[in-house]
Amino acid sequence: MTLSRSELRTAAERFGTPLYVYDAAELDAALARVRSAFGPARVFYAVKANPNLTLLGRMRAAGVGFECVSAGEIARAEHVGASGDTLLVNGPAKSAQEYAAGARLGATFIVDRVEEVGLLPPRSKALVRVNPALDVSTHDHLATGAASSKFGVTPEQVPQVLGALREAGHDARGLHVHIGSAIRNAGDFSAAFARLTALHLHTGDLDVLDVGGGWGVDADLPGIAREAHAAAATFSAQLWVEPGRYLVARAGTLLTRVVGTKHTGRNFVLTDAGMTELLRPMLYGAQHPVTALWDGEVQDRWDVAGPACESGDLLARGVRLPAPTPGDLLALGEAGAYGASMSSNYLTRPRPAEALWDGAAWALIRRRETPQDVWAAELAPF
Ligand SMILES: Cc1ncc(COP(=O)(O)O)c(C=O)c1O
Structure with a gap:
């Protein structure tokens, strides 16, 4: 991840989450x-x-x-x-x-x-x-x-x-x-x-x-x-x-907020991004670096799970994180390639916004979709 924590936090505040962010320098x-x-x-x-x-x-x-x-x-x-x-x-x-x-x-x-x-x-x-x-x-x-x-x-x-x-x-x-x-x-x-x-x-x-x-x-x-x-x-x-991949992967990060936690056979941290925003872990077993943007002592291992009603909707397994609380921010690195491009509207989830950091300021380069965007091409012939 090439962007600083404070830049990432600012982007999440300003544009909401889930959010793809890119670093122009990288x-x-x-x-x-x-x-x-x-x-x-x-x-x-x-x-x-x-x-x-x-x-x-x-x-x-x-x-x-x-x-x-x-x-x-x-x-x-x-x-x-x-x-x-x-x-x-x-x-x-x-x-x-x-x-x-x-x-x-x-x-x-x-x-x-x-x-x-x-x-x-x-x-x-x-x-x-x-x-x-x-x-x-x-x-x-x-x-x-x-x-x-x-x-x-x-x-x-x-x-x-x-x-x-x-x-x-x-x-x-x-x-x-x-x-x-x-x-x-x-x-x-x-x-x-x-x-x-x-x-x-x-x-x-x-x-x-x-x-x-x-x-x-x-x-x-x-x-x-x-x-x-x-x-x-x-x-x-x-x-x-x-x-x-080589030209864009490292420059991109997917920012997601913690929705809550859950303890079954494993520790789950539930996030507002999932397979609809980053399909690669589910599709290929791809591993993305996960960074907690909150402080605390790293203790347990956590599975990062998205909001879809699919058991496979996991962004990462067994990552060591400090105890998460709702609203905390997680950054998934190396998400610039095959992240946004493979995102989907499954579950009528609007695609996230995308923002570019040019070294001095953030620029919105794709606005967040709305549910209306998702169904805009549908017709009502009857
Ligand atoms: C023909 C061809 N060229 C280039 C690429 C880019 O591959 P990568 O993103 O792994 O560099 C692909 C990806 O599948 C491809 O099919």
């Missing part, structure tokens, strides 16, 4: 670390990690491109001025609307299956996504480069797909790989890059090698970058990267 620092490690590589931010327009606008101003996987994400990227070489359109089942929007904006498409060659708009720029068939050190649902995962084409299919793209008049610019998210073992990246470089024998040189994202917040970026550059050099290609 957003800038994360991008600087990526640039310092990867040097001349082109950076495309994976919008899915956090699509807030203010964050996208800051990245756009810093020269970052965008990787989009839906018409909505493409519209957001366009809204902040991305087009042409700053836009990638990805996804295993792109819609006609997504092909049309990508073509209109001159985006590069990431081809995910053989049949897609016949679906691309005329004269498209394309990369071929390779599934390297690797078992990767992350949760099953976050692994995208396993033989059993739905992504990409097999290494054996790559020459055929590149050939078919060229024959159809497309600009087959190179290869793409993304093996998963929150990857713990740097060796997984080395293994994926080795599978790619083995393909040089069949593809010859290429313009672009896009090695995706997937770096955990503690990843050894210089180490990954060295190997990624070496892989790109094999193809005499320009290196592209697509980090999501």
